[in-house]
Amino acid sequence: MAVCETTFGARLIGLDMARLSVLAITAVAVIAIPEAQAVDTSSNAAETEGVTVTGEAMGSLTSGSPEEAAKQKTQIPGAFTVRTADDMELGRASNFEDLLQRTPGVFLQSENGAEVSKISIRGSGITSEDEPLGVMFLMDGLNFNQGDGEATLEDLDVAALSHAEVFRGADAFKYGALTLGGSINLVPLTGYDAAPFQVRLEGGSYGFFRGDMSGGAVQGKFDEFGAIGFRAREGFREHSREDTEILFADLGYKFNDQMENRFYLTLDRTNRNLPGGLTKSEMEDDRSQANPLAIPQDWNKELSNVRLADRISIRTEEIGFDVGAYWFHHDVENRGFFSPDFREGIEQFYSDNLAGT
Secondary structure, three states: OHHHHHHHHHHHHHHHHHHHHHHHHHHHHHHHHHHHHHHHHOOOOOOOOOOOOOOOOOOOOOOOOHHHHHHHHHOOOOOEEEEEHHHHOOOOOOOHHHHHOOOOOEEEEEOOOOOEEEEEEOOEOOOOOOOOOOOEEEEOOEEOOOOOOOOOHHHOOHHHEEEEEEEOHHHHHHHOOOOOOOEEEEEEOOOOOOOOOEEEEEEOOOOOEEEEEEEEEEEOOEEEEEEEEEEEEOOOOOOOOEEEEEEEEEEEEEEEOOEEEEEEEEEEEEEEEOOOOOOHHHHHHOOOOOOOOOOOOOOEEEEEEEEEEEEEEEEOOOOEEEEEEEEEEEEEEEEOOOEOOEOOOEEEEEEEEEEEO
16 A cells, blocks of 8 residues: 555656646747747837947057156156147247246257257257257157257247157167267157147247148048248347248058058258347447348358158057158358458358168
């Protein structure tokens, strides 16, 4: 009897389990069939709201941003300053004195009130006369100085610059062993950080007028920036008129997020009348007059410059690699006091500089 009861109970349990399985399958089928019918019978596509994805283009690898330049402060023991064009544009934006003013350890002086003719970093270059000497100038790490070490700042348009990196003393050794006097690396605007179109006009006393027009854009892997500038002034003294025209452009091509090539073009011309020196009595009589011989002999200084440069930059998490080359032609004619027996006042020369780094 015990065995029969056990067998009968097992049969009852098996029957109940079978009934439960049938009920579960039936419930799943009842739920799934309407959903399947809804999917099959629906012929209308589902409508969803549009989604817009936006993002910012990565900046240039060859011409870094001021924020990237400021990060160098964590790697340089000291004596490093970044000056941006935003600070300069709050006031006059005419020359390097406006860009580098109030930079610690940097002394600037102009001989004509229009362009800086002397820049000294911690005393280096303090004895230079008509052109800065003893300080290395670079554009995106490519040398801007001539073979004799002088730099003609009329060849640079401050309106085309994003910022300047000032290295004082031995901190400038990153650009070579001849930079003990300090270096100033000028970083131009690119299509990534320039306004699409911008016009700036300035005016002042003694016939001063300056105009700049610039613009930049990014098109796929290319970015471009261009600036045209003009400056003119009559000057405080007689025979001191000056006019300068300058064009700057750079074109970049980004192969990928780690490699970029950039080409630079600079064209400029300056024509400056020279009033010459005065004796003490002449200065006390009329400080604005020119030297008696300046107007008859037409003392003046004419400069023209053409510069081409190219740079390739590679940036990865492990390395940073830069290589570049540049060429520029510089032509100067400086006419001062002269006579048939003494012609040292007439100076004319040109130079062609080709180098790489």
